[in-house]
Amino acid sequence: MKTRCSACALLVLAGWLAGAEPGVTDGNLAAVVDDRLARWWLTPDERRFDQIAWARDIREALKLSAQSQRPVFLFTMDGRVNTGRC
Amino acid sequence: MRTGPFSSLDVIDRLNACFVPVYAVNEDHRDGGRAAPEEKAQLRRIYRDALAKQLSTGTVHVYVLDSRGEVLDTRHVADAAKTRDLLAFLDGIVSRLGTPRGKPLVQPTAQSRPPSSPHGSLALHLVARSLDGRGSWDGTAEDWIVYTPQELKKLLPPAELEPGAACSPEPELARRLLTHIYPITENNDTGKNEIKEHELRFTVLSRAGGVTRARIDARLVMRHDFYHKPDGKTVQARLIGYVDWSTAEGKVKTFRLVTDGATYGGGTFAVAVRSE
Secondary structure (H helix, E strand, O other): OHHHHHHHHHHHHHHHHOOOOOOOOOOOHHHHHHHHHHHHOOOHHHHHHHHOOOOOOHHHHHHHHHHHOOOEEEEEEOOEOOOOEO | OOOOHHHOHHHHHHHHHHOEEEEEEHHHHOOOOOOOHHHHHHHHHHHHHHHHOOOOOOOOEEEEEOOOOOEEEEEEHHHHOOHHHHHHHHHHHHHHHOOOOOOOOOOOOOOOOOOOOOOOOEEEEEEEEEOOOOOOOOOEEEEEEEEOHHHHHHHOOOOOOOOOOEEOOOHHHHHHHHOOOOOOOOOOOHHHOEEEEEEEEEEEEEEEOOEEEEEEEEEEEEEOOOOOOOOOOEEEEEEEEEEEEEOOOOOEEEEEEEEEEEEEOOEEEEEEEEEO
């Protein structure tokens, strides 16, 4: 019995450490989900990439550069830097 | 870079005031990629120009061009990823050219956007992040998953399902969402993921005022290599959520899904999904 209780406690602890919370019922489901979504969603600081005035593509950047005499800053990458999947 | 120097207010200030910033995705510029032929040609020209000038080159790289489109200087990402080094590089270019400060030339806008889809589609926006800094990179990542109106009818429980009853959608529709449940890694080719076990279940909770609510329970075991070579690493995740939709039209009002325990590579991570 003691062994079984200890195993249960370990499972609960492992679940909690992995981000799970005990006691999600149909009644509190929406509140729990909404709370986690609010905590884990992108913060304004994590969206600063969107504050950069990115040109649509290289051709537009070259055109704007020629008009403004500003240099082009080109970043090339594997994956998609705009979503963080890179 | 996104959560590193591209989140630095100083870097953002320099780029917006003195440069024309642009990024190019290599996959789009390879043969068969979705970039326009003229775009692919421009990227090849820039790369060759840098080579000819004996400047550093690479696929993950910074290239600075003058207003005639010629390469002025370059930086490897290992250097550009250091905010202080990138600032010094940018300031050096501005000083060299005598570029005056000015307003941004393009209106900044959200760079992660849902793909175009038919009217009435469900666009799900996903955010992933590490919870403990182990097993994956820091920062955040986003994905978009879209279901067309026809697919939505197969995804949601049928109208005749009574509260308390449960059902699962076609496996392909479930896998389309679940294959994106992984933390921040170098490998982002979901075609390489191997879903070993999965379950996506909707249980109708209520039907009132023309709106049906269903609870969502999901479970996933998926091999996902950190880099682009097999390493045996596996995502293990449980998810919970709910969806509200107009019973008559089948139009989703709210779709929310979060991890309820997720591990990968010895660390824990979180994923949150919401309808947009």
